[in-house]
Amino acid sequence: VRLGVSCDWTRERFTLDEGLSRAVRHVFVTLYDEGLIYRALAMINWCPRCRTAISEIEVDHRERTGKIYLIEYPMAIEGTSLTVATTRPETMLGDTAVAVHPEDPRYKDLIGRDVTLPLTGRTIPIVGDAILVDPEFGTGVVKITPAHDKNDYEAGQRNGLPQIQVIGEDGRMTAAAGERFAGLDRFEARELVLEELNASGLLREVKEHLHAVAYCGKCDTIVEPMISRQWFVKIEPLAGPAIEVVRNGSVTISPQSWESTYFNWMENIHDWCISRQLWWGHRIPAFYCDCGEVVVSEEDAPVCAKCGKDNLRQDSDVLDTWFSSALWPFSTMGWPEQTRDYKTFYPTDTLVTGFDILFFWVARMIMMGIRFTGKPPFSKVFLNGLVRDEFGQKMSKSKGNVIDPLEAVDELGADPVRFTFAILTSGRDIPLAKSRMQGYAAFANKIWNASRFSMMHIETELRSSKPIERDELRMVERWIFSRVNAATNEVNRALSNFRFDEAANAIYRFFWHEFCDWYIEMAKPVLLGKYGTEDDQRRARAVLLDVLDRSLRLLHPFMPFITEELWQKLGGVEPSIMVAPYPIGEEVLDDPEAERLMGIVQEMITTVRNVRVERGFTHSDRFRLVIQADRERDAAFYASNSYLLVELARLSEVVINEKASADAHRDVVGGVPIAIEFPEKVLTEEQIARISRDIEGLEKELAGIEGRLSNEQFIERAPSSVVEGAKSRKTEILSRLATLRQNLVVSSA
């Protein structure tokens, strides 16, 4: 809100609202009836701290250098032994077999025999399992703990092994782990196991080992794989159509590189464990009857379908929060009723969110949306990057590099903060920097001051006065219209591609470096009544207002507060800039001739300023500028606009097509020769060196161009525009070289 987000707060919704809860129950029951939701005993990820099952994507895998232990399991008969490798020694208490590869010549004859499980004395079999065992890894012998490892669980199923649960839901060892271990925390148990193994000489070796450890995404506790009865969504039938809509383009993901990530995940998707042993959430609408019947129903208190009893016990588990979130686009609209809201607002257009919830939320909304409404919930997804600090590091309290946006808003204002986010959003992570925000606070200030200046010269009634006659415009006015139109086109194009950085940059560049730095300065002589007629002045005011108005509207989404404030002061037609039409490009404003001529004027001004500094003249020294215009039309243009050069380049006089004094500084700008008549004849060493450097650079470039132009294949194969470009550049370099050399000759005379 403080950043200027405009929402319809009457539509605020919470996933536990009654309407949304009904949608959740309806979806659950429907999927259950279709067999897409099932309850099963399976290996799941258990967080011993949260005391709940969590889904695959809530588990974070992190690389850790831990230890791997080689443990000797004595053979029952021969007095020999097998050595297994493990990173989790405490789980050996629940081992029900050891496995070897059935083709491994070292061990294959042992399959079917037994080993004694140390510390417990239990006898467990040696089995052959080609899937579980990689003979190249470790010792080629694997201990199997079907109750506490996903791969071991599957191997256990394949080999008909019993499961012994030695770690409980609280992360402590169970009675099945044996008296000495029962009640110990799983990590304390690990130490004791190692101690005892060491004491009996069975711990053969301890090595450093890099492996991934699974952590709970919410609380960072190490996850425990466990066998547990949970509810699941059979996800593949839902994933298929969700893959298809992205593949056929009915849903696009920007930046596009995320599409492959999406496919990669969706094509290897696992069934979704949706039950949670928490008290907060949507209760699972499953009811159990004493007679053993399970009733899944949308009703609050269903009766048993089999025996008719009405005192059923509801499942105590709740649903994963993402289950209800997946329904958000339509559950918030009153679905499953065909409400007016639902028909009006579903599906929507664009979803903007963080890439970190692409799987948690976006993918699931697409799957559920298609399944229950027949349409994907949106056609465009824009994923913004993670906000990082100015060096690209993740923000964290411990690093002390956190920038709180709200504090920044207090300090600098909402507009600069908002603009900074926009201009940094290129599609990757956002390296947020205080200096950046300060820079755009300066921009806000610039907007304020430019508007203040404009308002000094604008009369309010201009708003309603007759439209500007294009035929009457001066070249500089045609130019600024052409430029504001180019900026408008660029902003619109960038926004439609979700390139907020390009859009913000385009408006920043235009407003500051074209409108303020050039146009306002060029308009001043007329606005201040120094040049031109009263008509000229009136028209200049109207143009100023028009361009400022377009700029503010263009800027409004990026800086809502300041633009609204200024708009109100300017007295807009609409009640708020929020409802004023957003500018779109108008071809009639494009003006290549104005851009060409004004480009040359600007370059002339820059050249004079530049040479002024190089020659050590001050701000107030004035010189005469001689322009050699080769076309009559251009000559007329320079003549009628010479005041621009006089004012902005601080000249005494501009003359066209006259002979310049022999010792004038000569240059060529946009093909137009100019001469600046400085009062001094002799250049300093430094100035000569400077000119020589320029000459050297041009000669080098010339050599390159000549090399290309003398290459027949270049002439033949390169597009003619490129060849022509090279030729004209050559001409320009030659004339610039000639004039620069002349400057040197004069100086040595």
Next chain:
RNA sequence: GCGGGGUUAGCUCAGUGGUAGAGCGUCUGCUUUACACGCAGAGGGUCGGGGGUUCGAUCCCCUCACCCCGCACCA
């Protein structure tokens, strides 16, 4: 291991098959009557290394190195 992204100016990042850009920072001038949160000017890059395609590669292809991020993992 599989997949994706990155390596461009001191810092953070845009960018294009045809003479390298921005913001901030740096340096030098300037009380020019909207703005010193400013104006004007300047300096600064073998576009990660190597090879290839091309008339021409920072851009396309291959390869190597390093850095991120997913996913899957060898107990």
